[in-house]
Amino acid sequence: MRRPAVRVGILAAGATVAATGLALGVPTLSHPPATPPQAKLSTGVGSVHIRTAAFTVDSYTDGTVHVTWDKSQYFQDHSGLQQALREAGFPVLIREGVFCRGPQDNGYLDPSGVGPGVDQVMQAERQAGDAVAFIFTPSAMPAGEELFIGYLSPSQLAVTHGQPGSVERLVPTGVPLTCTTQAPPSQ
Numbered sequence: 001m002r003r004p005a006v007r008v009g010i011l012a013a014g015a016t017v018a019a020t021g022l023a024l025g026v027p028t029l030s031h032p033p034a035t036p037p038q039a040k041l042s043t044g045v046g047s048v049h050i051r052t053a054a055f056t057v058d059s060y061t062d063g064t065v066h067v068t069w070d071k072s073q074y075f076q077d078h079s080g081l082q083q084a085l086r087e088a089g090f091p092v093l094i095r096e097g098v099f100c101r102g103p104q105d106n107g108y109l110d111p112s113g114v115g116p117g118v119d120q121v122m123q124a125e126r127q128a129g130d131a132v133a134f135i136f137t138p139s140a141m142p143a144g145e146e147l148f149i150g151y152l153s154p155s156q157l158a159v160t161h162g163q164p165g166s167v168e169r170l171v172p173t174g175v176p177l178t179c180t181t182q183a184p185p186s187q
Contacts, residue, residue: 040061048084052077054076054077054081055077055081055084057087057088063138065085066135066136067133067134067135067136078094082094085136088138090138091141091146093147095148095150095179097153097181099180100178100180101115102170102171102178105178111163112164113166113184114167115168115170116169118147120140121137121141122134122168123137144174145173146170147168148171150167151165152164152167
């Protein structure tokens with residue numbers, strides 16, 4: 001007659017484990033966790049979808065802005081790209097052959113030409129062929145700052161051999177920037 005007591009004890013222990021799992025939010029096999037929805041092209045007010053020969057700019061439902069271009073078009077239409085990103089709500093300043101930094105910036109760049117904090121607002125993705133995509137996150141931009149992108153001019157690229165081909169750093173808005181035509185060192 002000890003068997004029923006053992007079964008009751010096992011059932012009670014199993015019910016306790018299940019209740020604890022539910023209380024702690026541990027997923028069960030019958031109810032797998034929901035995955036976050038994939039970001040889709042936004043069609044809401046203020047969304048941007050721009051196609052040019054040099055690039056595409058698209059707003060997504062998760063608040064990000066995706067820019068895609070072919071590497072052969074990388075250095076064309078800087079002002080158009082700046083305008084499109086700003087229209088999409090991403091604060092940016094783009095120049096060619098000029099490299100700017102803010103008053104408190106120590107000038108550090110990693111070997112690819114990227115300054116501190118840029119990885120929080122801009123991520124790169126390789127696409128098929130020679131296409132490159134950058135994902136910009138306007139909500140991650142610190143207040144009072146914008147992304148500075150300084151493309152190297154053809155003569156500067158000849159010196160650096162394309163490494164880096166551009167400089168990206170966060171700079172403050174509303175204050176004078178220190179700018180130079182001196183390209184970053186070749187990496």
